Amino acid sequence: xxxxxxxxxxxxxxxxxxxxxxxxxxxxxxxxxxxxxxxxxxxxxxxxxxxxxxxxxxxxxxxxxxxxxxxxxxxxxxxxxxxxxxxxxxxxxxxxxxxxxxx
Numbered sequence: 001x002x003x004x005x006x007x008x009x010x011x012x013x014x015x016x017x018x019x020x021x022x023x024x025x026x027x028x029x030x031x032x033x034x035x036x037x038x039x040x041x042x043x044x045x046x047x048x049x050x051x052x053x054x055x056x057x058x059x060x061x062x063x064x065x066x067x068x069x070x071x072x073x074x075x076x077x078x079x080x081x082x083x084x085x086x087x088x089x090x091x092x093x094x095x096x097x098x099x100x101x102x103x
Contacts, residue, residue: 002034002100004089010065010082011089015055017075019047024054026096033076034098048072055079059092 005012014033021037028035040050048068056063061081071077081089086102093100 002029002032002093002098003103004086004100005103006086007080010080011084011086012069013055013079013081013089015051015071015077015079017042017047017051017071017077024050026058026098029098029100034093045072048077051077052079055081058096059084059089 002014016030016033016035018027018035018037019040019042021039024038025036026034027037036051036054038047038050038054040046052066052068053063056066059066059081061083065082067080067082069078069080090100090102
């Protein structure tokens with residue numbers, strides 16, 4: 001189950017990145033993080049940029065609202081989603097078929 005953490009003006013979302021996939025998609029939950037596959041390869045930040053773009057699309061927020069906070073060179077990442085409450089983000093994730101809890 002994914003644990004969402006609120007902070008000032010946004011929510012922290014743990015993500016497990018899978019670069020080099022055949023297409024971009026939410027692949028469920030993995031070890032307490034949202035598992036997201038992206039087609040871009042992990043080369044000079046390409047996968048991180050595509051991951052942020054894809055998250056903004058599926059979570060229906062502007063691209064500038066999605067910020068990589070940690071894990072730039074790791075599959076385990078944390079994104080800050082601005083402008084949403086944890087409960088709204090949880091609803092949007094549940095609509096994608098992912099269970100989560102708010103902290």
